[in-house]
Amino acid sequence: MKKLSYLTFIMAVMLLLAACGNNQAAQSTAASEKDSKPAETEETVTVKHQYGEVTVTKNPQKAVVFDFGVLDTLDVLGADVAGVPQLVVPQYLQKYAASEYTNVGSLKEPDFEAIHALKPDVIYISARQAELYKQFEEIAPTILVETDYADYLGSLEKNVEMLGKIYGKEDIAEKALNDLKAKASELSEKTGSSDSKALILLANEGKVSAYGAGSRYGFIHDVFGFKQSDENIEVSQHGQSITFEYILERNPDVMFVIDRSAAIGGEAGAQQTVENDLVKKTSAFENGKIVYLDGGIWYLSGGGLQSVNLMMEEVEKAL
Incomplete structure (x- = not known):
């Protein structure tokens, strides 16, 4: 009997060890299969x-x-x-x-x-x-x-759609773009009915540069519809250097002025620079149509949903 009990005990132990071995092998196989599966990739x-x-x-x-x-x-x-x-x-x-x-x-x-x-x-x-x-x-x-200054709204639309896609916010981007384009179209209709001619200036430390259609700020003409006081301003990023005699000669009905110094943290000086004796003889000055634009929006920023909307609000002051 003792011999039989001993044999029974040995067999039970062997069965238990075999079961454990099979379980470990199964776990090892499962782990191996898990490792072999491709990890979930981020979108x-x-x-x-x-x-x-x-x-x-x-x-x-x-x-x-x-x-x-x-x-x-x-x-x-x-x-x-x-x-x-x-x-x-x-x-x-x-x-x-x-x-x-x-x-x-x-x-x-x-x-x-x-x-x-x-x-x-x-x-x-x-x-x-x-x-x-x-x-x-x-x-x-x-x-x-x-930003493509020759196609300002087109490049804005492209950039906003890109950001909407990156963040999965296509619906918000589309609605905001549609609202902005409708506002731009409405502004263009208002300016299109006016014969007023405009000149865009950047004032910087006592000097002034002019911007025409297709230039950095040319979308005032191209998108917002203001006619130009000079059709021959060179297309450029930094503007065409001009004199105050030139401004009087062109005699714009409206002048849009951006103060670069104030935009980059310096003292505001555009008004003192621009409103000299020569410029005071222009129609723009006499009719109170010199519009000083926010340099933070125009010089530092631009090309965004908020900034372009703010630009339209500032430009509309000239109407």
């Missing part, structure tokens, strides 16, 4: 721009934004922003100057150490930072957001 969006194609994670949570037009559009879309160049921030975007957002330097001098520490999912830059593209690209996927 991505591929964007084309001047430097090629960039693939970004859809709805990125940590964005560094060096273009204030993009920033104001992201604000409309309700998208997350992590880092902003806070040296000079337009007044209408002042909430992004708060400490809850990382300061990543200035528009012309990015703080790459701060950007790297932030570990962003995506970086948006404009022409101001284009020459530093490779340095940004080493940190995170970087998108150069471009």
Whole structure:
């Protein structure tokens, strides 16, 4: 009996060990099969721009934004922003100057150490930072957001649709664009019925430059419909250098003036520069039609859903 009990015990132990071995083998096989399955990948969006194609994670949570037009559009879309160049921030975007957002330097001098520490999912830059593209690209996927001054509304629409796609906010983007285009069309109809001719000036430290159709601020003519006091202003990014005698000679009915110094944090001086004895002889001055535009919106920003709407409101003052 004792011998039989001993044999029974040995057999039970062997069966138990075999069962454990089979269970471990099954677990090992299951784990191996799990490891062999492809990991679930995050949804991505591929964007084309001047430097090629960039693939970004859809709805990125940590964005560094060096273009204030993009920033104001992201604000409309309700998208997350992590880092902003806070040296000079337009007044209408002042909430992004708060400490809850990382300061990543200035528009012309990015703080790459701060950007790297932030570990962003995506970086948006404009022409101001284009020459530093490779340095940004080493940190995170970087998108150069471009503005075509010869097709201002077209490039705005393209950029807003791109951002809507990246953040899965296509419906919000489409509605905002439709509202903006309707407003621009309404403004153009008003200006089209007027014979008033306009001149666009950038004032900077006592000097003035003029902008015509197709230029940086030429959408006042091209999109908003104001006629030009001079059809031959050269198309340029920085404007055509002019004299005050030129302004009197062209005698515009309306003048739009952007104060660059004030926009970048200096003292406002455009009015003192522009309203001299020669300019006071123009129709624009005599009729109270010199409109001083917000430099934060026009010089620092532009090309966004909010900024373009604000631009239209300022331009409409001339009517």
